[in-house]
Amino acid sequence: DFVFMEQNKAKVFVNSPNAINGNSQDKNDFSSAKFQSESTGLVDFIGTESEIISGIRELISVLPANNEDDMSYIECTDDLNRLTPELEGRISDPALALNIISDSGYVLEVKKNFAKEMFTGFIRLNGNTVGVVANRRALYDENGEIADEFENVLSHQGSDKAAGFVEFCDAFNIPVLTLVDVKGYKATKCSEKRMPKAGAKLTYAYANATVPKVSLIVGDAYGSASLSMNSKSIGADIVFAWENAKMGMMNASEAVKIIYSKEIDSSEDIKTTLEEKTREYENLQNSAVYAARRGYVDDIITVADTRKRLLAAFEMLFTKKEDRPYKKHGLI
Structure with missing residues (x-):
């Protein structure tokens, strides 16, 4: 379920870094804990041996033994x-x-x-x-x-x-x-x-x-x-x-450019019109209150x-x- 890896000595690989064309272990060590934890997602925790032992104990104390066990409480x-x-x-x-x-x-x-x-x-x-x-x-x-x-x-x-x-x-x-x-x-x-x-x-x-x-x-x-x-x-x-949460199909500033494109283009003050329409759209379409009215949110807290x-x-x-x-x- 979870993989721990010692950060300095441990190695994990399918093919040795030296066996990959154009690569060497000194150039890119694909077997290292750093690579396996940052790039592949294979490793959940890295650390020294003492940190790993401590981490395993902590993880076991948090997790239930099975799906019917409630002893983690x-x-x-x-x-x-x-x-x-x-x-x-x-x-x-x-x-x-x-x-x-x-x-x-x-x-x-x-x-x-x-x-x-x-x-x-x-x-x-x-x-x-x-x-x-x-x-x-x-x-x-x-x-x-x-x-x-x-x-x-x-x-x-x-x-x-x-x-x-x-x-x-x-x-x-x-x-x-x-x-x-x-x-x-x-x-x-x-x-x-x-x-x-x-x-x-x-x-x-x-x-x-x-x-x-x-x-x-x-x-x-x-x-x-x-x-x-x-x-x-x-x-x-x-x-x-x-x-202050914002919900909707798209960001208000982008939505108004599509919906009100003609009105914005014909406006004498495009910036002001765009800002007004953006605020109007946010209040009517993207606010938490609007989402709650539509049933997408149970409560605003x-x-x-x-x-x-x-x-x-x-x-x-x-x-x-x-x-x-x-x-x-x-x-x-």
Whole structure:
């Protein structure tokens, strides 16, 4: 289920780096822990031997033994009604945001070196293990400085990473929380080759999962990319949205250029007209209130109430049981 790899001595390969035409181990060591964790996604955790042993113990303590085991539950000593007003300033990096949401700040990130724009990991809510998938805009270092920034789009690597994680959580009956902030798909030649199937795989993983599924829209939720991130359309049990969240088929500034193209072109002040139409479109089509009216969002919540509302949602869904028609397995 999870792969640990010693960061200096361990080697993993199908073909030796020296056996690949035009390559050598000194040039590109495809067998190293760095390559396997950052480029292939094969390895979930890397570290020294002592760090690996400690990591295995921690992971085992978080995970249930099987899909019917509830022994991973621990007593929660954190305030269940604790307010989280500081959350909005840290939401660009889910690792920091979840540190505020989770019981006593517990966060265990999985595949942290692979597809960094997509966060996958475990937290605890009221003592229960919860799997989390989240879009990431920024990565902060130990000093609180921005180490890397990302566009809030789905890549094929991020989609594969999230899909595999959701499937694992479903297999072990672990509830899934999704923090949504996505505006579309990554626009590269490589993504065009792989994104259609990767996107379908992510959508299928969510739709096929029968565990409690809760989503929180914290930023953008545009187009079909947002539908793949545990939307109501594919079976989310509860969808929350922050008051400043934006949802719709496309970004307002791009939409008005299409819808009001003639009016904008004939305007004496194109910039002012464009800004007015953009604000009008956002309020009427892309606001959290509009999405709630259409049934895409169950409730609009404040940033400060995030932890207690998520806790209440998973508490309500604790006994969820979903029976499906018998079949051997799905295919995607």
